[in-house]
Amino acid sequence: MVLLKSPEEIAIMRKPCRIVAEILEELAQAVRPGVTTDDLDRLAEQLTYRKGARPAFKGYKPGDVVYPRTLCVSVNEEIVHGIPSGRQLKVGDIVGLDFGVVYDGFYGDAARTVPVGRISESAERLLRITREALYCGIEQCRIGNRISDIARAVQEHAEDAGYSVVEEFAGHGIGRRLHEEPQVPNYFRRGMANPRLQEGMVLAIEPMVNEGTARVRILKDGWTAVTADGKLSAHFEHSVAITGNGPEILTELGARV
Numbered sequence: 001m002v003l004l005k006s007p008e009e010i011a012i013m014r015k016p017c018r019i020v021a022e023i024l025e026e027l028a029q030a031v032r033p034g035v036t037t038d039d040l041d042r043l044a045e046q047l048t049y050r051k052g053a054r055p056a057f058k059g060y061k062p063g064d065v066v067y068p069r070t071l072c073v074s075v076n077e078e079i080v081h082g083i084p085s086g087r088q089l090k091v092g093d094i095v096g097l098d099f100g101v102v103y104d105g106f107y108g109d110a111a112r113t114v115p116v117g118r119i120s121e122s123a124e125r126l127l128r129i130t131r132e133a134l135y136c137g138i139e140q141c142r143i144g145n146r147i148s149d150i151a152r153a154v155q156e157h158a159e160d161a162g163y164s165v166v167e168e169f170a171g172h173g174i175g176r177r178l179h180e181e182p183q184v185p186n187y188f189r190r191g192m193a194n195p196r197l198q199e200g201m202v203l204a205i206e207p208m209v210n211e212g213t214a215r216v217r218i219l220k221d222g223w224t225a226v227t228a229d230g231k232l233s234a235h236f237e238h239s240v241a242i243t244g245n246g247p248e249i250l251t252e253l254g255a256r257v
Contacts, residue, residue, distance in 0.1 A: 002173060002181050004200030009106070010241050010248075013175070013202060016053060016101050016108035017239050017250035023047045024099055025253060027071070028114045033091050037073040040097070041084035045070040048101055056100030056107050056178050065222035072098035072111075074224070079166055079208050079216060079233040081223040091117035094127065096235040100178060107178045109204045110251035111237035122211070123232055126163065130209040130234035133157040133165075137186075137205045141240050141247035145197045151188040154207045158186075164214035166233070168225070171205045174239055197242050202250070206237030 005013065026047060027040055048055050048070060055070040067081070074082035074096035075089070082096070089095060093116040100109035113127055136157045140149040150171075158165050171184030182195050186207050212231035219226060227233050241248040249255055 002195060002198070002201065003175055004198060005175055005202055005241070006200065009175070010200070010202065012104055013106045013108065013241070014250055014256065016103035016106050017110070018108075018255060019048070019051050019053050019101050019103055020099055020108040020110045020239075021251045021253045021255065023051070023101075024097060024110055024112055027097050027099070028112065031089065031095055031114050031116055033089055033117055035089050037075070037082070037084040037087050037089070040073055041069050041071045044099060053101035053103040056102050056109065060178065062179070067223060072096070074098070074233070074235065076232055077227045077230050079210070079225040079227060080169055080235055081225055083221055083223055089116045092119050094119060094123050094232060094234065098235065098237065105176060107174050107176070108251055109174055109178065109237065109239050111206060111235050113234040113236060126209065126211055126232055126234050129158060129161045129163060130207055131236045133207040133209060134205060134236040134238060137207065138238060138240055138247050138249060141197060141203065141205070141242050143197060143199050143242060143244065146194050147182055147184060147197070148188045148192075148194045150205060151185050154186045155188065158207065158209045164210045164212065166208035166210060166214055166216060168216045169208060171203060171237070174202050174204045199242055199244055201242040202239060203242070204237055204239050206235065208233060208235045
């Protein structure tokens with residue numbers, strides 16, 4: 001069941017989403033050669049508690065395996081859900097930072113992929129196209145449209161650029177729970193659930209775009225998803241409210257609180 005949020009609830013959600021945006025910006029600034037993904041996770045957790053929130057991902061258990069950390073850090077061919085470790089970042093890497101918090105009973109969730117130092121032109125293009133695909137999807141977050149309008153916008157932008165979109169993972173509703181209905185895939189097939197967008201929906205839209213094949217492998221840790229061909233992947237995400245005035249990006253720096 002899709003849970004619509006009242007204007008008062010959306011007003012409350014602006015705070016956790018703003019916290020996510022601020023911390024993601026600090027994490028992006030901390031990314032540099034020699035930093036470990038553990039370092040980034042510790043920073044994310046410190047900043048979360050400093051702001052009076054709690055981590056959304058730590059202890060999350062959608063299936064049999066509990067996610068053990070505050071931050072998901074996915075490097076290069078890692079698509080999503082990378083578990084922080086002692087791995088040191090190096091020049092030329094790209095790093096997906098996926099992060100969420102709970103504050104005052106509501107969740108915020110966002111992600112961005114950032115470069116480590118100077119990266120290749122091909123990696124820069126992948127990041128640019130994936131971020132653009134996110135905003136193509138957000139532009140479709142208007143009352144009366146359908147989930148398929150978001151999905152097609154993301155898919156067409158990525159595929160027109162020669163990339164593939166990941167089908168195993170999708171965006172989602174968000175509110176008092178991290179993952180709510182509806183699912184928001186980054187591709188569309190006939191027969192998929194395709195609800196109409198309504199005022200009060202809040203959606204986490206998150207394109208995951210691969211340089212090569214869309215196929216995915218899950219590592220033995222039960223969480224880390226990697227590209228089946230070892231090529232690069234990028235991930236961008238925003239939590240977006242659907243309002244009578246169009247989409248409101250709650251996890252963007254500069255969004256109203």
